[in-house]
Each structure stands twice: as C-alpha cells, then as structure tokens.
Amino acid sequence: MPKILVTGGCGYIGSHTIVDLLDHQYDVISIDDNSRSTPYALAGIEKITGKKIKNYKVDLKNFDETRAVFQENPDINAVIHFAAYKAVGESVEDPLQYYENNIFGLINLVKCVQEFSVPHFVFSSSCTVYGNPEHMPVTEDSPTGKAESPYGATKQMGERVLQDFAKSTGATTIALLRYFNPVGAHPSALIGELPLGKPQNLVPVITQTAIGKLPKMMVFGDDYPTRDGSCVRDYIHVCDIAHAHTLAVQYLSDKKNKSRCDVFNLGTGDGVTVLEAIRMFEKVSGVKLNYEIGPRRAGDIVAIYANNDFAIQQLGWKIKYNLEEMIRTAWQWELKIKEAEEMVKSN
Ligand code: WQD
Numbered sequence: 001m002p003k004i005l006v007t008g009g010c011g012y013i014g015s016h017t018i019v020d021l022l023d024h025q026y027d028v029i030s031i032d033d034n035s036r037s038t039p040y041a042l043a044g045i046e047k048i049t050g051k052k053i054k055n056y057k058v059d060l061k062n063f064d065e066t067r068a069v070f071q072e073n074p075d076i077n078a079v080i081h082f083a084a085y086k087a088v089g090e091s092v093e094d095p096l097q098y099y100e101n102n103i104f105g106l107i108n109l110v111k112c113v114q115e116f117s118v119p120h121f122v123f124s125s126s127c128t129v130y131g132n133p134e135h136m137p138v139t140e141d142s143p144t145g146k147a148e149s150p151y152g153a154t155k156q157m158g159e160r161v162l163q164d165f166a167k168s169t170g171a172t173t174i175a176l177l178r179y180f181n182p183v184g185a186h187p188s189a190l191i192g193e194l195p196l197g198k199p200q201n202l203v204p205v206i207t208q209t210a211i212g213k214l215p216k217m218m219v220f221g222d223d224y225p226t227r228d229g230s231c232v233r234d235y236i237h238v239c240d241i242a243h244a245h246t247l248a249v250q251y252l253s254d255k256k257n258k259s260r261c262d263v264f265n266l267g268t269g270d271g272v273t274v275l276e277a278i279r280m281f282e283k284v285s286g287v288k289l290n291y292e293i294g295p296r297r298a299g300d301i302v303a304i305y306a307n308n309d310f311a312i313q314q315l316g317w318k319i320k321y322n323l324e325e326m327i328r329t330a331w332q333w334e335l336k337i338k339e340a341e342e343m344v345k346s347n
Contacts, residue, residue: 267306
C-alpha cells in the first residue's frame with residue numbers, strides 16, 4: 001500500500017489520523033520533533049493497531065534534516081501536514097515564533113515535496129480563516145482572510161502557499177482541510193488530546209475541571225447574541241476528522257480529480273453553545289461542573305458552524321460521532337490519564 005508521511009504524528013489529530021490510515025492498510029511514517037507532543041502517542045497507536053510507527057524526530061525548520069527523511073523514503077505517495085503551533089493566545093503574545101515555525105516549516109516541507117515529486121499533499125487548515133462570519137453556515141466559498149490571530153494568519157498563508165505551488169507545478173494534487181473544533185478521543189481511550197500545560201480549549205478545560213486538575217472553569221461571556229448568550233461552535237469528533245484525511249488521500253489519488261487544489265470544511269454542520277456543551281458533559285459524566293460566567297475572551301468570535309456538503313459529496317465523508325459521544329470519549333480519556341498518573345505515583 002502507498003506510503004504516507006504524517007508530520008506531527010505524535011500530536012492529537014496526527015495520532016488519530018495515523019490509526020485511521022493503518023486501519024485502511026496504508027504504510028505510515030511520522031516526522032515529529034516532540035516540541036509540543038510526546039512519543040507516548042506512538043505507544044497508544046501500537047496498542048490499537050499492533051503496528052509500530054517510525055517517527056523521525058526532526059524539526060521542519062531544519063531543511064537538511066527534513067530533506068534526509070525524503071531521501072531515505074523516496075516512495076512517499078502523500079504528505080499529511082499537521083506539525084504546527086496552534087495556541088491562539090500564545091500566537092498573539094509571540095507572533096514571530098508562530099510565523100517562523102508554521103510558515104518556514106511548511107515551505108521546507110513543500111520544497112522537499114517538489115524535489116522528490118510527491119504526488120499528493122493534505123494540509124491541516126482551520127475554520128479560523130473565516131474570522132467572524134456574517135452568514136452561517138460557512139461554505140468553502142465564504143470570505144476568508146479575516147483570521148483574528150497570528151495563528152489563524154499562518155493557516156491563511158499556508159493555504160496561499162499551497163494554492164500557488166499547485167498552480168506553478170501542477171505535479172502535486174492538494175487538499176486543504178478546514179477543521180472546525182476537534183474534540184473527543186479514540187474510543188479505546190489509548191490516545192487522545194494531551195494539552196501541554198494549562199489547556200485553552202473548551203473540552204479539555206471541562207474534563208480537567210471535572211477531574212479536579214483545575215479548581216473551576218470560566219465561561220467566557222453569556223451576553224452574546226446567541227440562543228443562550230454563550231458562543232456557538234461546530235464541535236467535531238477527532239476520529240471523524242481523522243477519517244476525512246484518509247478519504248482525502250483516496251480522493252487525491254483518484255485520477256479523475258484533476259483539480260490541483262481543493263478546500264473542504266470538516267465540521268458537523270451543527271452549532272453548539274458553550275453552556276450546551278457543559279450540560280452535555282454533566283449528563284454524560286454525572287459530574288456537576290464547577291463553572292462561573294466571566295468576561296468575554298479577546299478574539300473570540302460569536303458563532304461559526306460548517307456547511308459540510310462538499311466534503312460529504314466529494315470525499316464520501318460520513319460523520320459517525322454525535323456530541324454525546326464526543327464528550328463521553330473525552331471524559332473516558334481524562335479518566336484514563338488520571339489512572340495512569342496514579343499508577344506512576346504509586347510505583
Ligand atoms: C471554544 C469556546 C470560548 C475555554 C479553537 C482553537 C483553534 C482552532 C479552532 C484548530 C469559545 C469558550 C473556552 C474556557 C470558555 N482549532 N471557552 N472557557 O476558540 O473556537 O478555537 O478551535 O485549528 O486553534 O483554538 O476553541 O475551545 O478555545 O473555545 O468559555 O475555559 O469555548 O470562549 O467560545 P476556539 P476553544
């Protein structure tokens with residue numbers, strides 16, 4: 001089966017995508033410098049699939065080391081590129097670190113894709129490129145270029161680099177996948193989101209508050225023009241996101257898809273408020289969540305959710321997990337982490 005290079009393979013979405021690719025008999029290698037991840041995910045992948053993944057501990061900003069991976073693997077059929085920094089708040093505090101890491105890393109990678117004539121490239125993009133959309137649900141043709149953070153700007157720029165690269169050579173077919181809000185964990189609870197330090201995203205904050213790692217959580221504003229005053233997002237299970245990457249590789253490999261660079265929204269199409277997500281957590285876990293309503297968070301958009309028709313029609317994507325399963329798998333994963341931490345303490 002074709003060999004796929006996954007960058008960021010030890011990360012949250014990267015590790016789940018590797019499991020899905022292996023389940024579909026692809027041969028997979030990873031590049032991950034573990035600056036924002038641990039090799040722990042590779043052990044989880046092996047437990048789930050029985051397959052050992054070779055990870056090259058390489059920083060994509062180092063062109064020679066990146067190129068050496070392609071030299072050693074001249075048969076790479078597709079690259080799926082996840083490796084990037086993604087903390088919105090941190091990107092505002094330290095924008096140069098984000099531009100250097102996310103853009104230089106991408107350009108080095110694409111230079112190798114060009115030199116070694118890699119046929120296909122899948123890019124991890126984000127709904128953040130839509131900014132604060134006026135019309136909902138957003139389609140792939142909705143206005144972009146309105147990212148409110150340097151993080152989002154690197155996703156916009158990454159898309160533009162790839163669109164221009166595709167036009168210039170035409171040798172590599174490209175898919176840009178715009179994720180909405182990835183949440184949840186693999187049903188085995190052997191891999192999941194491992195936020196380094198204090199989590200910023202809603203669902204890990206909920207589960208860490210419930211498990212006692214965080215004293216309480218703040219709901220950032222309940223005075224928005226939404227059905228209950230809290231912000232609306234399109235939460236999507238990480239395994240549904242992962243499978244969309246396998247489908248994207250299959251789509252790009254299909255000779256009839258002549259287009260050089262396609263964009264796909266990866267969301268459920270359902271908008272869920274912060275307070276609805278909290279209610280769902282309390283229903284699933286039976287735990288009363290300790291939260292307070294606080295001031296709005298700078299940079300937050302009011303509402304966004306996807307029109308996902310194009311991904312469903314073109315990729316044959318079918319969403320498997322609903323909100324209850326997203327929250328349940330996230331909670332099962334948090335419980336598993338606690339169990340593992342207690343085991344380490346007792347040894
Ligand atoms: C969701 C909602 C918060 C924490 C994220 C990533 C971004 C991109 C898109 C991948 C907001 C509220 C949160 C808390 C809260 N992902 N919230 N209390 O901001 O939509 O963006 O998904 O490309 O990288 O940052 O997600 O989970 O941070 O926030 O009230 O303690 O939850 O205000 O309304 P966001 P989020």
